[in-house]
Amino acid sequence: MSPKMTPRKKKRQGFTLIEALVGIALVAIAVLGLAQMFTLSVMNNLRSERITTATYLAQQRLDALRNLTTTELNTFASTGSVDLNGDGTADMLNDELLDINLDAHNDYRRLTQVAVIGTTTWSAQVMIFTVEQFGVARGTLLAGPGTHRVKANLSTVISRP
Numbered sequence: 001m002s003p004k005m006t007p008r009k010k011k012r013q014g015f016t017l018i019e020a021l022v023g024i025a026l027v028a029i030a031v032l033g034l035a036q037m038f039t040l041s042v043m044n045n046l047r048s049e050r051i052t053t054a055t056y057l058a059q060q061r062l063d064a065l066r067n068l069t070t071t072e073l074n075t076f077a078s079t080g081s082v083d084l085n086g087d088g089t090a091d092m093l094n095d096e097l098l099d100i101n102l103d104a105h106n107d108y109r110r111l112t113q114v115a116v117i118g119t120t121t122w123s124a125q126v127m128i129f130t131v132e133q134f135g136v137a138r139g140t141l142l143a144g145p146g147t148h149r150v151k152a153n154l155s156t157v158i159s160r161p
Contacts, residue, residue: 054108054128054151057098061112061126062156064092070160073122077114095138108151109134111141117157125155 015023068076076082081090094113097106109129114122128151133141141148 050130051151053100054130055154057100057108057110058126058128058152058154061110062124062154065112065114065124066156066158070120073114073158074116076112077116077122097134106134107131111138113142120160122158123155124158125153128152 065073065076068082072082072084076092076094080094082092083089084091092112094111096110098108098110099105100107107130109131111127111129113125115124117123127141127145129136129141129145129148130151133148136148141150145153
């Protein structure tokens with residue numbers, strides 16, 4: 001065999017270490033991006049759930065206010081509470097903490113404001129706040145609900161014939 005005629009080397013099959021590392025890095029970047037999107041999705045779902053629950057709680061209070069008599073509405077507007085069953089304790093308050101899942105930890109704060117507009121007309125406003133606003137004064141929350149991240153803010157007019 002002449003020196004120019006050396007046998008051909010077989011091509012190596014498989015990946016080199018660098019190719020494997022580059023592949024692993026690309027997969028890791030893709031997985032991290034998906035993990036971040038998953039986390040953001042969970043946070044948005046939690047926020048949506050809080051707003052939905054708060055809106056339900058506000059609507060529930062407005063429905064209860066619509067069912068009050070003229071005397072009960074006037075009492076609630078003047079004192080901020082009303083005794084619905086006649087036992088001497090206030091059943092409906094204008095500022096209350098709510099434990100909706102009965103785990104002995106309050107979840108929401110519901111502020112209710114009823115004002116007399118006329119002899120048979122009242123305006124009602126209900127605002128729902130989360131735990132972060134439990135220590136804030138009622139007047140401060142009523143004056144600037146947006147700055148204190150209100151979760152629900154519903155209002156209506158109640159009239160009686």
